Amino acid sequence: MIIETKVNQTVKQNLQTFFNNHFDGYCVFGYETVEKIIEDINNGDTQSKPIYNFIIIGDNDGAETSINNDAKGYKIFMEFAIYSSIDSRYKENLDRSYVLDEITDDLRDKFDTYKSELPFKRIDFSPATSPSLGENADGLYTVEHTLSFWFVKQI
């Protein structure tokens, strides 16, 4: 993967802010953090809520572009797989697949409504790119989605 750490960090911060503003769940970047949250939930240190895990599955530099008369930049394309997970305690009275469907609908609606708040272009959210993944070793039930967008990095 070619993307610079600094750029990567900015993108993550933007996505984190977006999720904190519109979702009642945990927005993380890597399964290590998912495991840590599960541990905290098990210890009673935090509440069971949906966990959204963002994994970079594609990034590349695109064409050079003008930002304004004085500045130039280049387009960067990024693609994430988002794994939205719940454990058996979140909305425990309801069927897991029903709750996962609810979360998927919520993601779609929020991206449709608020995506203009993100500093990215051509944001494309594709819900449920895999069938529901069964209960894993950490007790998580998961659905995978895909998010892609462009942004411009100043040279």
Added chain:
Amino acid sequence: MMKSSIEGLDDLVSSSKALAPAIKRGKREFLSRHVVIEVNLQGNLVRNLMRLVYNNSDPDTYKRTMSLLNSIRLEHRANSVSVYMDGDYLRQASNTPTFWETGQAPNSKGVNYAFHVEEGHYYNNVAGAGKFSDRAVNVTTEPRPFMEATWQQVLSKINPNRIADRAVRMWSR
């Protein structure tokens, strides 16, 4: 005197001369743009490994999968793009003890560690026989599910006609 002429011959000759560079450039773009970016060879592999993590009841899945994820390398040569797992990295990352009697990739007879991870592999031996003895047998089964799934996805997405795109566009001008 008789003279025949072909209308547009000069254009045809000049187009023919430009055909070889166009195909060469098309081949380059096919690999660097179509296979690497559009088909997203590496991304497909990452996604299939993550699906394994989210779908497996073995508590060590993530620990082992993380090494697989970190070992993914993409190599772009003149005529090929390879996505593979770095055997040296995997060997260093492995905590699996090696046994002479039986085992999986780390126990293989010292050949191509990454190949044995990517392919289903186990190692059979007669107890007490040395690792390199004739009684030590490497058995390779069908590819691991994440490799097989990635391969099938990549096959369904690759469009070989894209190699000729530039040449066709140039010719039709």
